Amino acid sequence: MIVFLLVLGMCLVTMIPRILPVFIVDRVQFPNWVTSWLKGVPYAALGALIFPGILTVEKGNISVGLIGGIVAIILSLFRLHIIFVVFGSIGTVLIMKLYFI
Amino acid sequence: MSTLLQQTKSTPEKMNRSKEMKEGFLAAIPLIIGYLPVAFTFGLIAKQSEIDILNTLSFSALVYAGASQFMGLSMYIAGVSLVQIYIATLILNFRNFVMSLSFNNQFKSLPFWHKIYLSITLTDENFAVTTLGNKTKSGSQSSIYLITLHTIAYATWILGTLLGVVFSTLIPEVIGESMGISLYAMFIGLLTPAIRSNWRACIIVFVSMLLNFSFSKLLSQGWSLILASVIASLLAIVLMKGEDKK
Numbered sequence: 001m002i003v004f005l006l007v008l009g010m011c012l013v014t015m016i017p018r019i020l021p022v023f024i025v026d027r028v029q030f031p032n033w034v035t036s037w038l039k040g041v042p043y044a045a046l047g048a049l050i051f052p053g054i055l056t057v058e059k060g061n062i063s064v065g066l067i068g069g070i071v072a073i074i075l076s077l078f079r080l081h082i083i084f085v086v087f088g089s090i091g092t093v094l095i096m097k098l099y100f101i
Numbered sequence: 102m103s104t105l106l107q108q109t110k111s112t113p114e115k116m117n118r119s120k121e122m123k124e125g126f127l128a129a130i131p132l133i134i135g136y137l138p139v140a141f142t143f144g145l146i147a148k149q150s151e152i153d154i155l156n157t158l159s160f161s162a163l164v165y166a167g168a169s170q171f172m173g174l175s176m177y178i179a180g181v182s183l184v185q186i187y188i189a190t191l192i193l194n195f196r197n198f199v200m201s202l203s204f205n206n207q208f209k210s211l212p213f214w215h216k217i218y219l220s221i222t223l224t225d226e227n228f229a230v231t232t233l234g235n236k237t238k239s240g241s242q243s244s245i246y247l248i249t250l251h252t253i254a255y256a257t258w259i260l261g262t263l264l265g266v267v268f269s270t271l272i273p274e275v276i277g278e279s280m281g282i283s284l285y286a287m288f289i290g291l292l293t294p295a296i297r298s299n300w301r302a303c304i305i306v307f308v309s310m311l312l313n314f315s316f317s318k319l320l321s322q323g324w325s326l327i328l329a330s331v332i333a334s335l336l337a338i339v340l341m342k343g344e345d346k347k
Contacts, residue, residue, distance in 0.1 A: 002183075003152055003153075003156045003177070004156060004159070005183060006173065006177055006183060006186065007156060007159050007160050007163055007164060008163070009183060009186070009187045009190075010160075010163075010164045010166075010169065010170075010173050010186070010187065010190050011163035011164050012187075013187050013188075013190050013191040013194065014164050014165070014166045014169060014190060014191075014194045014197070015163075015221060017191070017194065017195055017197055017198035017201065018197050018198070018201045018220045018221060018223050019201075019217065019220050019221060020198065020201070021198065021201040021202040021204070021205045021220065022201075022205055022213070022216045022217055022220050024202065024205075025202065025205040025206050025209060026205075026213075030206065033338045035206065036337050036338045036341050036342060037334055037335055037337055037338050038202055038203040038206045038207075038334075039203070039337055039341055040302075040305050040333070040334035040335070040336060040337025040338075040340070040341060041199055041200060041202070041203035041232075041330065041334045041337075042200075042203060042228070042229065042232035042233050042295075043233075043292070043295075043296065043302045043305040043306050043309070043333075043334070043337075044305050044306070044308075044309040044329065044330045044331075044332075044333035044334035044336075044337075045196060045199070045200055045225070045228070045309075045326075045330040045334070046229055046233065046288050046291070046292050046306065046309075047292075047305065047306035047307065047308075047309030047310045047313070047329075047333065048309045048310065048312070048313040048325075048326050048329040048330050048333070049225055049288055049326070050285055050288050050289060050292070050310065051310035051313060051314060052310075052313065052314045052317060053285065054282070054285040057281045057282045057285065058278075058281075064282075065282065065285070068282040068285070068286065069282075069285060069286075069289060072282075072285070072286040072289040072290060072293075073289055073293055075290070076289060076290045076293035076294060077293060077297065079294065082131045082287060082290040082291065083130060083131055083134065085286055085287070085289065085290035086131055086134055086135065086283050086286045086287055086290060087134075088286075089282050089283070089285075089286030089289075090279050090280055090282060090283055090286070093279040093281070093282045094275065094276065094279040097275055097278065097279055098275065
């Protein structure tokens, strides 16, 4: 029962912030600067989500995440499809874990 | 006669529809690869923590937030009070408020209930795909495309959790651990093509990384993510002023 309360409460605190903007954007006409700001959000959010989180992929060894990330950057610079970027990066980490750590 | 007319009218629409669904499905493939092992791990940990299967599945279905679920579960096991867990979750997940604002601003013209559904199922990952993914494709702004993408991601998350509970010893540990980088690799794979020819966006990305790195030394992960995203995206006001009409 207490687990269900945990789930229910966590549901509310994660869902309300996601839904509120539907009503805000519908009712409020944003000035231009807010629109520009919101256009920057994807880049800023993704930047923050990648770094420094990627360094914690392997506990206590930041080089695994760092090299896995660099491989992902190189692969995506070659304009490879994102699936190859993901698998290339997973493979790199796997090889590092099997042979170097 | 009228049915015939309807048929000829609806055929190209139907074709368009299945094309948009197909594009939504293709866009979801990296999400499937990224989500399955993470959700699997969640199911596995929940099982080890002796949470019953129904609660574990409701966790993934109702909360639907990767990092928050792991944090909430570990706090619960550590005996932290529910209110404290709620507050920590709110802070960790509040970045989705900013993302949802940006998302809803971009897709303003979609029908109300579509926006409600898409916002409920909004995650870091599908936000990345919809806002940074390939926009040149015809259907990438349509409801059908977006709903397909979000639904597949959501279903994958729940299915992965179920698989984790049921087959807790299926994936060899070293492979499971190596997949920890998959979501990061997906973020990089989406971000790199979006910023390689856009130095303004590039600046925002690196400032945000730097800010998050500095803040994470002083603040909790949740606050650090929110502040870094909000402050770095403010740069767009100065940098992207002239780009509005593009």
